[in-house]
Amino acid sequence: MALVEEKDFGTPARRSEQNVTLTIDGQRTTVRAGTSILRAAAECGTEIPKLCSTDSLEAFGSCRLCLVEIEGRAGTPASCTTPVVEGMIVRTQTDRLARIRRGVMELYISDHPLDCLTCAANGDCELQDMAGAVGLREVRYGYAGENHLADVKDQSNPYFTYDPAKCIVCSRCVRACDEVQGTFALTIAGRGFESRVAASAGEAFLDSECVSCGACVQACPTATLIEKSVIEIGQPEHSVVTTCAYCGVGCSFKAEMRGDTVVRMVPYKDGKANHGHSCVKGRFAWGYTTHRERILKPMIRERIEDPWREVSWDEAIGRVASEFKRIQTQYGPRAIGGITSSRCTDEETFLLQKLVRAGFGNNNIDTCARVCHSPTGYGLKTTFGTSAGTQDFDSVEQADVIVVMGANPTDGHPVFASRMKQRLRQGAKLIVIDPRRIDLVHTPHIDAAWHLPLQPGTNVAMLTAFAHVIVTEGLVNEEFVKARCDLAAFEEWTAFVREPRNSPEAMADITGVPADTIRSAARLYATGGNAAFYYGLGITEHSQGSTAVIAIANLAMATGNIGRPGVGVNPLRGQNNVQGSCDMGSFPHELSGYRHISDAATRSLFEADWGTHLDDEPGLRISNMLDSAIGGRFKGLYIQGEDIAQSDPDTTHVIDGLKAMECVVVQDIFLCETAHYAHVFLPGSTFLEKDGTFINAERRIQRVRKVMEPRNGLADWEITLAIAKAMGYPMHYDHPSQIMDEIARLTPTFSGVSFERLDELGSIQWPCNEKAPEGTPVMHMGGFVRGLGNFVITEYVPTDERTGPRFPLLLTTGRILSQYNVGAQTRRTKNIVWHEEDKLEIHPHDAEQRGIRTGDWVKLQSRSGATSLRAVVTDRVAPGVVYTTFHHPDTQANVVTTDYSDWATNCPEYKVTAVQVSPSNGPTDWQRAYEAESAHNTRIAETLAAAE
Numbered sequence: 004m005a006l007v008e009e010k011d012f013g014t015p016a017r018r019s020e021q022n023v024t025l026t027i028d029g030q031r032t033t034v035r036a037g038t039s040i041l042r043a044a045a046e047c048g049t050e051i052p053k054l055c056s057t058d059s060l061e062a063f064g065s066c067r068l069c070l071v072e073i074e075g076r077a078g079t080p081a082s083c084t085t086p087v088v089e090g091m092i093v094r095t096q097t098d099r100l101a102r103i104r105r106g107v108m109e110l111y112i113s114d115h116p117l118d119c120l121t122c123a124a125n126g127d128c129e130l131q132d133m134a135g136a137v138g139l140r141e142v143r144y145g146y147a148g149e150n151h152l153a154d155v156k157d158q159s160n161p162y163f164t165y166d167p168a169k170c171i172v173c174s175r176c177v178r179a180c181d182e183v184q185g186t187f188a189l190t191i192a193g194r195g196f197e198s199r200v201a202a203s204a205g206e207a208f209l210d211s212e213c214v215s216c217g218a219c220v221q222a223c224p225t226a227t228l229i230e231k232s233v234i235e236i237g238q239p240e241h242s243v244v245t246t247c248a249y250c251g252v253g254c255s256f257k258a259e260m261r262g263d264t265v266v267r268m269v270p271y272k273d274g275k276a277n278h279g280h281s282c283v284k285g286r287f288a289w290g291y292t293t294h295r296e297r298i299l300k301p302m303i304r305e306r307i308e309d310p311w312r313e314v315s316w317d318e319a320i321g322r323v324a325s326e327f328k329r330i331q332t333q334y335g336p337r338a339i340g341g342i343t344s345s346r347c348t349d350e351e352t353f354l355l356q357k358l359v360r361a362g363f364g365n366n367n368i369d370t371c372a373r374v375c376h377s378p379t380g381y382g383l384k385t386t387f388g389t390s391a392g393t394q395d396f397d398s399v400e401q402a403d404v405i406v407v408m409g410a411n412p413t414d415g416h417p418v419f420a421s422r423m424k425q426r427l428r429q430g431a432k433l434i435v436i437d438p439r440r441i442d443l444v445h446t447p448h449i450d451a452a453w454h455l456p457l458q459p460g461t462n463v464a465m466l467t468a469f470a471h472v473i474v475t476e477g478l479v480n481e482e483f484v485k486a487r488c489d490l491a492a493f494e495e496w497t498a499f500v501r502e503p504r505n506s507p508e509a510m511a512d513i514t515g516v517p518a519d520t521i522r523s524a525a526r527l528y529a530t531g532g533n534a535a536f537y538y539g540l541g542i543t544e545h546s547q548g549s550t551a552v553i554a555i556a557n558l559a560m561a562t563g564n565i566g567r568p569g570v571g572v573n574p575l576r577g578q579n580n581v582q583g584s585c586d587m588g589s590f591p592h593e594l595s596g597y598r599h600i601s602d603a604a605t606r607s608l609f610e611a612d613w614g615t616h617l618d619d620e621p622g623l624r625i626s627n628m629l630d631s632a633i634g635g636r637f638k639g640l641y642i643q644g645e646d647i648a649q650s651d652p653d654t655t656h657v658i659d660g661l662k663a664m665e666c667v668v669v670q671d672i673f674l675c676e677t678a679h680y681a682h683v684f685l686p687g688s689t690f691l692e693k694d695g696t697f698i699n700a701e702r703r704i705q706r707v708r709k710v711m712e713p714r715n716g717l718a719d720w721e722i723t724l725a726i727a728k729a730m731g732y733p734m735h736y737d738h739p740s741q742i743m744d745e746i747a748r749l750t751p752t753f754s755g756v757s758f759e760r761l762d763e764l765g766s767i768q769w770p771c772n773e774k775a776p777e778g779t780p781v782m783h784m785g786g787f788v789r790g791l792g793n794f795v796i797t798e799y800v801p802t803d804e805r806t807g808p809r810f811p812l813l814l815t816t817g818r819i820l821s822q823y824n825v826g827a828q829t830r831r832t833k834n835i836v837w838h839e840e841d842k843l844e845i846h847p848h849d850a851e852q853r854g855i856r857t858g859d860w861v862k863l864q865s866r867s868g869a870t871s872l873r874a875v876v877t878d879r880v881a882p883g884v885v886y887t888t889f890h891h892p893d894t895q896a897n898v899v900t901t902d903y904s905d906w907a908t909n910c911p912e913y914k915v916t917a918v919q920v921s922p923s924n925g926p927t928d929w930q931r932a933y934e935a936e937s938a939h940n941t942r943i944a945e946t947l948a949a950a951e
């Protein structure tokens with residue numbers, strides 16, 4: 004196997020409709036108008052030496068290495084900054100050019116360490132390559148002159164180093180940070196010979212504004228900015244293209260390997276979701292895959308109070324099967340169930356729901372999407388007819404107005420946020436609707452047109468007030484509505500939203516946002532050109548989560564902002580495969596492709612293929628399984644890659660449910676919180692250890708490719724197969740591609756998908772079938788999946804969770820860039836330097852009333868429970884609102900969240916909890932006990948690792 008090489012064309016591709024024909028070194032070539040000579044040459048196989056240009060960045064023209072001669076023009080212009088012209092005749096190789104290029108290289112090399120043989124970039128250094136390409140044999144100026152060889156390295160970043168002695172001041176890093184990442188953390192400080200790259204105001208990288216995306220490292224042509232892993236392990240020898248296992252953006256990476264060790268993850272330029280960019284998690288935070296705390300052997304125990312006992316795979320699988328069969332005999336076939344994981348592949352998810360439906364003989368299957376985006380599924384299916392976002396990410400490039408609501412893309416979906424920021428810097432208008440002043444509101448070269456800091460829990464009121472403005476001010480796109488929507492439903496809806504009680508004036512007190520601000524933002528959405536909604540869990544995790552999704556869909560239909568590029572309704576999916584886990588039939592009432600289990604025709608299709616009878620009754624949701632366990636009827640649960648004891652609401656209720664079961668099987672890579680209540684622990688595999696597919700937030704199906712053998716011995720899909728066989732329902736697959744073939748056979752929206760096709764096309768956005776053999780980037784073009792778009796009335800119903808004298812503040816929660824969900828992976832990487840603990844943000848007014856200062860320990864108390872954490876006093880949150888992240892189990896924000904949930908889907912209301920905050924002396928009793936137990940577990944893991 005070799006390294007996957009990606010050609011660098013020097014400057015970005017142009018999209019012009021017009022072509023230009025020119026001659027380069029006697030060869031006629033035709034390229035898009037606006038293309039640089041450098042790129043035109045590269046496209047026809049002529050490599051012009053270059054240093055300061057690369058095709059992910061606009062040309063800068065500073066190194067003077069790419070000079071060419073153009074017939075009829077004086078001088079030697081830089082080919083990277085000179086666009087092609089019809090009929091142009093270019094020469095790239097002449098004696099004069101060779102002399103100039105050698106002279107340029109001499110100057111660079113005279114101020115560069117001569118340590119090529121011992122340099123970590125040896126073999127992967129463009130300076131080295133260019134010295135060879137221009138035929139440099141000697142440096143006339145010697146090396147004794149003024150130079151930077153003694154400049155001090157900056158090693159502060161945990162993942163990369165900056166060695167100024169090797170810097171050629173090409174500014175590729177600065178431009179990568181500006182153009183690609185949009186953080187503007189780097190500058191070239193000083194002038195002339197003194198010029199050097201500076202992070203922020205000359206700070207160490209770690210202390211600067213740098214968010215560690217690594218774009219500068221990737222852009223650097225020398226070893227100046229280089230991954231520490233390359234220095235430690237050496238240059239990679241081969242690579243495999245795979246997909247990030249963190250968030251729903253779904254970035255493609257080349258896993259670059261030396262032997263079976265990952266040297267680095269390099270974002271793949273051909274990745275359709277990320278176009279060669281990444282964030283700190285995908286690029287750098289893969290160390291958890293080999294972390295010493297990973298469990299690699301199956302373990303069982305009789306009672307959850309007993310110590311774990313390592314056993315063989317056979318014994319563990321045998322225990323699962325015998326216990327599940329015993330429970331079914333004793334308590335009935337519906338006494339067991341399963342939970343799929345949005346971290347696992349589509350194929351693994353499909354297998355697990357198949358095991359439950361066909362092997363267990365019931366529909367007690369649910370997924371962690373229940374606790375995040377189930378309202379998206381319900382809301383979009385009700386209005387548009389299908390449960391997925393409407394656009395591809397590229398669509399944002401054509402948006403004129405971008406609404407971000409209940410989402411924090413720069414932390415939660417950073418690579419897409421960078422794309423969004425590029426469009427905003429080009430002039431698109433931004434409306435942020437969020438209780439918190441997220442970074443996007445004011446970020447370099449971007450200022451939101453409107454920030455609407457609404458009270459948590461009032462999304463539906465806000466969205467319906469938007470609708471009121473649009474309907475009463477005559478801003479409805481009548482033509483679109485008449486052509487595409489159900490007119491009776493539309494009339495009913497307009498009559499409802501017109502009511503004065505839905506006006507911004509009436510809603511101002513409820514939302515906390517002045518009426519004229521709501522009116523202005525609504526007008527901008529309706530009249531500003533292509534308008535696109537992007538939303539996250541701040542929309543869905545509410546008692547009216549589904550209603551809010553419907554309200555957004557109503558707005559898109561009323562204004563005609565649906566069914567073409569640049570517009571749409573776009574849920575920013577949280578986990579890497581949350582879309583896939585829903586698509587694969589993880590919900591108790593739906594088979595793959597969102598077809599109801601009660602539909603006899605669909606059922607019979609599966610029954611014929613699976614050779615078994617399927618229960619036509621929808622099964623239990625996660626919360627119902629727990630209730631039923633507490634009620635003594637539900638006794639066994641197979642949980643794949645999901646930590647419900649930490650991620651689900653009302654932790655006490657979850658724990659009571661788990662404790663009430665007789666056989667809890669947890670399959671995970673670490674001994675997670677839920678494993679404390681398990682009887683069998685099956686060690687799971689990581690994304691690097693298996694084949695399969697993930698589906699990202701834009702419905703894009705992408706390959707996950709095995710880069711190393713599973714350290715635990717079995718990939719997750721193989722574990723499920725073993726359980727199925729032991730339960731007496733053997734399934735036969737030699738490779739996950741065969742599972743995808745079955746998915747395609749049984750799911751109309753996937754009928755054109757196969758691993759071969761994915762390898763051929765790179766990725767596919769479903770629906771992919773005879774009508775759309777290469778997939779569907781933008782949905783609902785020409786017509787909605789359900790036929791006519793369905794307007795639905797969105798009555799605002801305040802949550803039952805109310806503030807009062809005892810709990811006067813509203814808590815809302817979110818994520819931080821460096822950490823991921825419950826932190827099981829990211830806390831086991833060096834990302835921990837950016838976020839050692841969860842903190843509570845509180846407004847200065849509320850803090851002063853309570854005598855709280857930044858850094859103080861505070862107690863966060865709700866009706867459900869209490870936890871303690873440190874405070875940060877900030878006006879990012881509005882008065883009356885507090886905010887925290889939920890990445891650390893020793894804080895457990897979910898101890899305080901309630902068991903209120905979305906009326907339609909049971910998605911928990913994580914985003915609104917009435918709380919009180921008061922000064923405290925430190926962690927609560929349960930937190931101290933937890934810390935002690937964690938330290939104990941860590942010592943055991945270290946002892947076991949040392950013994951191995």
Ligand code: SF4
Pocket residue numbers: 169170171172173174175176177200222223224225227228
């Ligand atoms: S650090 Fe690298 S990319 Fe940046 S200016 Fe120096 S050589 Fe160029």
Ligand code: SF4
Pocket residue numbers: 176179180184186187188189212213214215216217218219220
């Ligand atoms: S790592 Fe990313 S954010 Fe940091 S300086 Fe480099 S490009 Fe900028």
Ligand code: SF4
Pocket residue numbers: 247248249250251252253254277281282283284285286416417418419
């Ligand atoms: S944006 Fe998401 S998918 Fe992309 S690298 Fe970061 S965590 Fe991975």
Ligand code: FES
Pocket residue numbers: 052053054055056063064065066067068069070081082083084
């Ligand atoms: S590559 Fe054109 S001037 Fe540097």
